[in-house]
Amino acid sequence: MSTYQIAALGRGSTRLGRLRGLIRGRCVLIVAGSVVAVTVLTAVFAPLIAPYDPNAVDPTAVYQPSSSAHWLGTDDAGRDILSRLLYGARSSLLAPALVTLTAGLVGTALAVSAAWLGGWYDRLVSALLDIVFGFPGLILAVVVAAMFGAGLTVAVVTLSVAYLPFIGRVVRSAALRERQLPYVSALRMLGVSGRRICLRHLTPNLLPLVLVQIATSYGYALLDVAAFSFIGLGVQPPTAEWGLMVANGSTGILAGRPEQSLYAGVVIVVFVIACNLLGGSLSQRLLGDNR
Amino acid sequence: MPEHTPGAILEATGLRKTFGDFTAVDDVSLTLTPGASLAVVGESGSGKTTTARMIAGLEQPTTGTILLAGRQPPGPRARTTERRRFAQHVQMVFQDPYTSLDRHQRIGDSITEVLALHTDLRGSARTARMTELLEQVGLNPQQAISRPRSLSGGQRQRAAIARALAVQPRLLVLDEAVAALDVSVQAQILTLLQDIRRQTQVAYLFITHDLGVVPHIADEIVVMRQGRVVDRGTTTEVLDRSQHPYTRALIDSVPRRGWKPRRRPATPT
Numbered sequence: 001m002s003t004y005q006i007a008a009l010g011r012g013s014t015r016l017g018r019l020r021g022l023i024r025g026r027c028v029l030i031v032a033g034s035v036v037a038v039t040v041l042t043a044v045f046a047p048l049i050a051p052y053d054p055n056a057v058d059p060t061a062v063y064q065p066s067s068s069a070h071w072l073g074t075d076d077a078g079r080d081i082l083s084r085l086l087y088g089a090r091s092s093l094l095a096p097a098l099v100t101l102t103a104g105l106v107g108t109a110l111a112v113s114a115a116w117l118g119g120w121y122d123r124l125v126s127a128l129l130d131i132v133f134g135f136p137g138l139i140l141a142v143v144v145a146a147m148f149g150a151g152l153t154v155a156v157v158t159l160s161v162a163y164l165p166f167i168g169r170v171v172r173s174a175a176l177r178e179r180q181l182p183y184v185s186a187l188r189m190l191g192v193s194g195r196r197i198c199l200r201h202l203t204p205n206l207l208p209l210v211l212v213q214i215a216t217s218y219g220y221a222l223l224d225v226a227a228f229s230f231i232g233l234g235v236q237p238p239t240a241e242w243g244l245m246v247a248n249g250s251t252g253i254l255a256g257r258p259e260q261s262l263y264a265g266v267v268i269v270v271f272v273i274a275c276n277l278l279g280g281s282l283s284q285r286l287l288g289d290n291r
Numbered sequence: 292m293p294e295h296t297p298g299a300i301l302e303a304t305g306l307r308k309t310f311g312d313f314t315a316v317d318d319v320s321l322t323l324t325p326g327a328s329l330a331v332v333g334e335s336g337s338g339k340t341t342t343a344r345m346i347a348g349l350e351q352p353t354t355g356t357i358l359l360a361g362r363q364p365p366g367p368r369a370r371t372t373e374r375r376r377f378a379q380h381v382q383m384v385f386q387d388p389y390t391s392l393d394r395h396q397r398i399g400d401s402i403t404e405v406l407a408l409h410t411d412l413r414g415s416a417r418t419a420r421m422t423e424l425l426e427q428v429g430l431n432p433q434q435a436i437s438r439p440r441s442l443s444g445g446q447r448q449r450a451a452i453a454r455a456l457a458v459q460p461r462l463l464v465l466d467e468a469v470a471a472l473d474v475s476v477q478a479q480i481l482t483l484l485q486d487i488r489r490q491t492q493v494a495y496l497f498i499t500h501d502l503g504v505v506p507h508i509a510d511e512i513v514v515m516r517q518g519r520v521v522d523r524g525t526t527t528e529v530l531d532r533s534q535h536p537y538t539r540a541l542i543d544s545v546p547r548r549g550w551k552p553r554r555r556p557a558t559p560t
Binding site: 185 | 347348349371374375376377378381382383385386387390391392393394395404405408452454455458
């Protein structure tokens, strides 16, 4: 082997070397990202890959164990658990996505405008975020559900408000630091309007932080939506949803058939861990955060 | 409304700035005519940057007046149109070239954004003017598509100067504009600034703690200490003939062959 070839190998110019170089230091990002990606794809293509209709009741197949016909068994109504898990990914993933995106959008708008305008508006926004922060999201959701009725819409709207401070407070403090940078002073001196500075300069520079906050909050939002469904105030039966499946399966636990709760619980735990690891990994990559 | 001296681009009179109990600037007066260059020198905490920021409109003086071409700078709550009009009088180049440009904006876009606000140029004419400005500051027009992170400190400072010149200001405040650059790049930027002054008749207010660079850029010097002007005159007068002990101490502290630094007695408070 020539010196050139050895040097080229050292630089990782072979296909294997390049692959190793790509994976090195990114294992967590790749594994967590793959879990999230596979779950999202599962949700999208559920109608194509689910073996049964998730709501198809079969009284002759109640609490069936795992078999070639029903890989994960059936629930108390004879419904295929695997199909319900696959379809359940849709509402289970969509609701927290709506929660975190709404909280991210509104929280960023509030945070950047408060940091930019300062004064009484900043104090008002900060006080409102602090008040919401001090109020447990689930309690807030229960109160709102008691007033407007149960359902996924109420859960999403209430949790969006409850998640505002998690994104708003962090983005506000970053926006305050950002607006002290000389480029912002330079833009003001150049006569660029405040709105343009906020929309075209501050917000794009804060976007990596917002994305990290959304990714980190997503797992917690999924848990909250699942908990909301678990207590019967979120998604209503017979819709397949992971939190609701954990609740429905609780009767099976007493009957010695814990599969439904167990599988739904495992899926929630694995997905939330993947989201948190992805958020932490993105934080390291996008923000240089080595905590 | 304070009285305006015809022909003066900058008239700052009796400037004073306090932060709580601390007086950062006290009774500072400066005058600049078009095409002139005035260096404000002093050690850290002497109030030179605060003076520059007041003149640039980034700080409000506690007392005193500032007139730029006979107009008072807009206040902190001024409307965008008023700030935009004021931008054509004064621009500022900041010390840190790494944070004075938006890190997500391409260099060319940062200049065309300013041209869009301040000129009637459209399309290819605007791009041509942007290219002309990049060439004026010694940047390759191909660097228009670069983001700041792919440029060196000197190149970023050139880009910041090009952006400031896009407004065609009559006064350019250079706040330690070469302090963060290595010596060879400092020399290039100082030469560039001399060329630009000759070509455009822009006036410079050059803020620096480094007396070594002053002869290359300034016609006059103001020496500040503890917020007050303690010495002033032409560059030759101050650097060669000043008898003021603080000015002498500053000159003696410039490193040179055989230089032996002496500890200065503690400043009485």
